[in-house]
Amino acid sequence: MSRPPKTDPEPTVQDEAARAGWLYYVAGMTQDQIAAEMGVSRQRAQRLVSRAMADGLIQVRLNHRIGACMDLERALRDRYGLTRCRVLPGLGPGADPVPGIASAAAAELERFLRMPDPLVIGFGTGRALRGLVDAMEPLEAPQHRLVSLIGNIAPDGSASFFDVVMRISDKVRAPHYPMLVPVVSPDESLRAAFHALPPVQRVLELARTADVLFVGVGQMSNDAPLHTDGFVSSDELAQMRAAGAAGEVAGWVFDSEGRYLDFGINTRTGGVRVEPGLERPAIGIAAGATKVPAIRGALKSRILNGLITDSATAEALLAPA
């Protein structure tokens, strides 16, 4: 940019690139026309155009609220090394964020379901996953296998409320493998007994090797799903929080750095936990101010390498910790 203020005996610098870029992007001319207009070869015109781009002479902006979301996606990807990230416009404070992100989550799942090669797809549970199911289109995908990561026996012995895997299986006609163990066993030995059953072991093995994982993220505040759904008592919740618990994925509790705790309900939680740093997609579906510390932890240790959220949550996740 240190051009002397002389007149035009030197008309040839990146000025030409600017002019070529102008003609290309604004006037919509083809590179052939630009070449003719400027009296140079097509190849040179092409180089000028691409140089105008590389030098940042051309500024492209998107006049749409989606634009901000796209910028947030990129920022989240960079910050947490995500392989997949989707940010949707928030519905405003106070509104339930689940409907907004559910259809995007459903679209993401459908992308995998449409793949012809058989996949094993693992699912957590929770309201976000339930929203995903509701937003899904029925779709024939019998080549895949759907497996639950989390036990689906509630404390009272019934099947768990949000039986995500079964509902998806209904919609896509794929075989499903429920995890026939309690979400949280009363004690460690009972969990071991369940896990020792051969049918359960087969499901556990399937879940551990799943090609794709879709999970929600639970917060540890007083409205923790684990608590409101009756899996932990208020006292135990408070204890775990005092010990640093920040959130949970598939019932497994971790701290603000995303490290799994080795006490509390983690000794009694059924099913498999999502290991940090997987190469396979591990996609979190979660939004809301109260979930921010939980999501941040899961992203930091790469328990999740993909995220679907809303713009307000994305901004909070990008704010300095």
Next chain:
Amino acid sequence: MSRPPKTDPEPTVQDEAARAGWLYYVAGMTQDQIAAEMGVSRQRAQRLVSRAMADGLIQVRLNHRIGACMDLERALRDRYGLTRCRVLPGLGPGADPVPGIASAAAAELERFLRMPDPLVIGFGTGRALRGLVDAMEPLEAPQHRLVSLIGNIAPDGSASFFDVVMRISDKVRAPHYPMLVPVVSPDESLRAAFHALPPVQRVLELARTADVLFVGVGQMSNDAPLHTDGFVSSDELAQMRAAGAAGEVAGWVFDSEGRYLDFGINTRTGGVRVEPGLERPAIGIAAGATKVPAIRGALKSRILNGLITDSATAEALLAPA
């Protein structure tokens, strides 16, 4: 478009086009990649991208002052004593000059809108101003007031086609003051009656004291906007031209020296006229061979002290009269 029967808040609209456009222009992905990313066919991706372009969602701006244009700017400033001048590369003869200068005009307006102190900004009308609006980025600037210089009631009683002030107001969330009088009244006494109304007087006062003015420039040739938009008849146009009319700003006609005529439609034009020699910025946005005599007149008498145009028009303005 297969609409999911579910209650999606905003399932899919041109949001997809915006997303595709962002991926294409900002992220630099190929249409194949976009198709894979969004789970649609390549053809659809291409359609989305081109729609994003057609809908004006994508805005391209050039961050470089081409040497030749800078020289023209300086020459125009010197010749006509302009305080602001911006010359953009022409798009070639025959091409519509409006898109080229619109984004520069939008940038100029945005500079004023970003000022924290409240301003009163006055606007004329016409295609150039309309192009400006389309090129503008949405921007929160509620501290300013936007006022129309020109009446916005068309001959048939409808609101005028290019309701610039309202559209800008939409984009920047600033209060706006339309000029509720006919662009051109049938006779002098009717104009006086309109102007005597107290609400109109308040708007007139606001318009007279506006801190910044953005206006187009109309030519008096057979394609005069005043004529094509139905405000003057062919006969009247010819009469005025015979009497020396060279152009008009905000509906007020002047001769080749920029002196306002005191007959013809000037006795019936609503709104305020831009007085020559203002200290406050009075910025004209105009380009095209047919407008050259009009622009020259407006510059000569300093009706305008700022100009945004293209290189071809700038050269014509600098040619000896």
Next chain:
DNA sequence: TCGCATTGCGGGTAAATGCTCACATGAGAG
């Protein structure tokens, strides 16, 4: 003046793009 490396140019070519043309789907009129 002579290597010798660096840079820019034109040619050629594979990939990407846009465009047109049938065909499906659905709404609305008859």
Next chain:
DNA sequence: CTCTCATGTGAGCATTTACCCGCAATGCGA
């Protein structure tokens, strides 16, 4: 209920673009 129109979609194809490769010109140190 059928026909028609309007809209959207996928496929094929011509055009346009991006990239790779020799070649020549220029700059530089020996």
